[in-house]
Amino acid sequence: MAGATTFDISPEKRASMSAFMKRQIFSEPPLPSSGHADLTGKTAVVTGSNVGLGLECSRQLLGLGLGKLILAVRSESKGEEARRDLEAWAISPASGRRASQASPTIEVWHLDLSRYDSITAFAERTRNLESLHIVVHNAGLVKTALELNATTGHDEVTQVNYLSAALLTILLLPVIKDKNTPQKPGRFVIVNSDVAAWAKFKEQNSVPLLSAFDKPEFFDPQERYFTSKLLGQLFLSELVKRVPPSVAVVNAANPGLCYGSSLNRDMEGFAGTVFNIFKRTVGHSTTVGARSLTDAAVNHGLKSHGQYIEDGKIQPMAPIVYKRRGREIAALLWDETMKELAFARSAEIVQELASA
Numbered sequence: 001m002a003g004a005t006t007f008d009i010s011p012e013k014r015a016s017m018s019a020f021m022k023r024q025i026f027s028e029p030p031l032p033s034s035g036h037a038d039l040t041g042k043t044a045v046v047t048g049s050n051v052g053l054g055l056e057c058s059r060q061l062l063g064l065g066l067g068k069l070i071l072a073v074r075s076e077s078k079g080e081e082a083r084r085d086l087e088a089w090a091i092s093p094a095s096g097r098r099a100s101q102a103s104p105t106i107e108v109w110h111l112d113l114s115r116y117d118s119i120t121a122f123a124e125r126t127r128n129l130e131s132l133h134i135v136v137h138n139a140g141l142v143k144t145a146l147e148l149n150a151t152t153g154h155d156e157v158t159q160v161n162y163l164s165a166a167l168l169t170i171l172l173l174p175v176i177k178d179k180n181t182p183q184k185p186g187r188f189v190i191v192n193s194d195v196a197a198w199a200k201f202k203e204q205n206s207v208p209l210l211s212a213f214d215k216p217e218f219f220d221p222q223e224r225y226f227t228s229k230l231l232g233q234l235f236l237s238e239l240v241k242r243v244p245p246s247v248a249v250v251n252a253a254n255p256g257l258c259y260g261s262s263l264n265r266d267m268e269g270f271a272g273t274v275f276n277i278f279k280r281t282v283g284h285s286t287t288v289g290a291r292s293l294t295d296a297a298v299n300h301g302l303k304s305h306g307q308y309i310e311d312g313k314i315q316p317m318a319p320i321v322y323k324r325r326g327r328e329i330a331a332l333l334w335d336e337t338m339k340e341l342a343f344a345r346s347a348e349i350v351q352e353l354a355s356a
Contacts, residue, residue, distance in 0.1 A: 005307060011316035015197035023194075023311060024257055024282040029291035030312040032064060037298035040065040040101055043131045044297070047072040047111060047168075048139030050082040053191065053255055056290035057136055057297075058082075062090045064298065065101050068131075072111040072122065074139075079108035113139055113164040114149055114156065120344060123171035132179045134297045135172055136189045136253075137165055140228075146219040158213040161228035165190065166235055166337055170346045173248050173353055182246035189296045192252040192308060196233050197318040199226035204329055210336045233308070233317045234330040235337065240306030242354045252317070253296035254310035255289030257282065 013019055044061050048054040049071040058069055069086070073079035083106045089095055090104050109125065112118035126132060140161045147156040154163060169188060176186035200223055206212035213224070236252055243250065259279040296309040308317045320326035338347040 005303070005314055007314070007316045009316065011197070011319040011322055014316050015319055020194055021282065024284070027311045028284065028288055029255070029295055029310065031060070031291050032294055032298050034064050034096065034098075037064050039067070039133075039298070041067040041131075042133040043068040043070070043129060044134035044136065045070040045072055045109075045126065045132065045172075046136045046138060047113075049073060050075065050078040052260060052286045053258065053290045053293060054136070054138040055082055055086075056286045057138065057293040058086060059089060059095075060290055060294040061134070061136075061297065062086060062104055063096050064294075065097060066104055067102070068105045068129075069107070070126075070129075071106065071108045072139075073108060074110070074112050076108055076110050083108050111139075113160045113168070115151060116164070116167060116343070119164055119167050120171065123168065123175065126172060126175045127178075129175075129179070132172075132176055133186045134189070135176065135187070136191070136293050136297055137168060138191045138293065140165075140191070142221065142225045144221045146216055148214060153214065154210070155213045155219070155224065157224045157228050158210070158231070161225070162231040162235070163210075163337065163340060165232060167341050167344060167346065169239070169250070170341065170349055171344060173243060173250075174349060176248040177353065177356065180248070185246055185302075186248045187297050188248050188250045189293055190232060190236065190250070190252045191293060192232055192254055192317075193229045194254060194256065195226040196229035199223065199230040199318070201227050201230060201320070203227070204325075207332070208336055209329070209332055210340060230318055230320070231333060233321050234326065234333050236306055237317075237321055237327075238330050238334040239350070242350050244354070245302045245305035247353050247356060249302060249305045251296050251300070251304040251306065252308045253292045254308060254315075255286075255292045256284050256310065258286050258289035259283040260286040 039061060044066055046054050046058045049058045050073045071079045071082055086106055090097060111122045143157050149156050149159045152159055180186040203212040203218050212218055257279060292310055295312055304314060307314045
């Protein structure tokens with residue numbers, strides 16, 4: 001649970017730009033080795049896995065001997081390209097897989113995070129898997145203008161980065177629980193970001209809260225992305241109050257600023273050019289950034305439940321998460337999220353997991 005761990009840096013100091021630059025320039029997440037994590041015979045789902053961080057995390061999991069990989073992608077054709085790339089890599093010496101390990105099974109499954117029906121269908125499909133040990137939820141987006149989701153009416157960034165992520169998490173937790181044991185629980189990694197700590201969060205006094213993100217007067221492209229990541233941290237802090245690590249270890253991973261990702265693909269013009277130069281100057285490659293995702297998926301154990309992991313260690317989330325006001329907002333956000341996702345029995349599922 002957020003706040004239950006002693007950190008080597010305060011949330012406020014970690015949120016500073018100087019600390020961010022220091023991490024970007026002088027720190028790198030470690031690459032887990034097969035000597036510390038053996039995934040032979042295990043199954044993982046990675047969302048947004050046809051490019052960037054998701055693709056590289058998939059590669060790293062395969063390098064640890066993963067037996068079966070589900071590439072959860074919006075574009076199945078691009079997913080098939082990624083599958084062929086990963087299959088060829090997995091049988092090459094570069095993969096580091098042992099000769100005794102069978103070639104992995106890699107499948108491409110459709111997942112459209114802008115549609116609730118796609119998420120529920122995907123979650124239902126995972127019930128047919130023989131096993132499911134790891135889920136890495138990596139997909140997300142940035143928009144340069146306010147777009148309302150065609151089916152929910154919510155701001156598309158908030159929809160995909162927060163609401164759909166919350167639904168996917170809640171629906172997959174029972175699946176992970178049923179396919180593992182309390183002594184050796186599975187893992188659910190939610191990709192998060194430094195920027196959560198920089199959100200001005202000008203919607204924070206709005207009641208109701210979620211509908212405030214649909215209003216044009218609140219929209220700013222950068223701020224909306226920042227806040228969507230903060231919402232994810234607040235959600236995580238509430239989720240782990242209710243769901244114990246014996247169900248699944250749920251944590252957040254920060255890859256840092258990376259180049260080679262398609263996240264900012266909508267940024268154009270001068271601003272886009274400047275940001276791309278900045279990324280190339282201080283950013284990690286997606287190969288390096290993906291190590292944080294892989295590390296969070298295979299290391300740190302039960303102590304990482306509800307925690308935020310970067311550069312190989314547990315670190316504080318945004319300062320507001322640990323403050324009374326943040327806890328109040330998190331409680332309101334949780335209640336509104338459960339109402340939004342009531343069609344999927346989300347609150348009931350969480351309650352069942354809490355009493356399992």
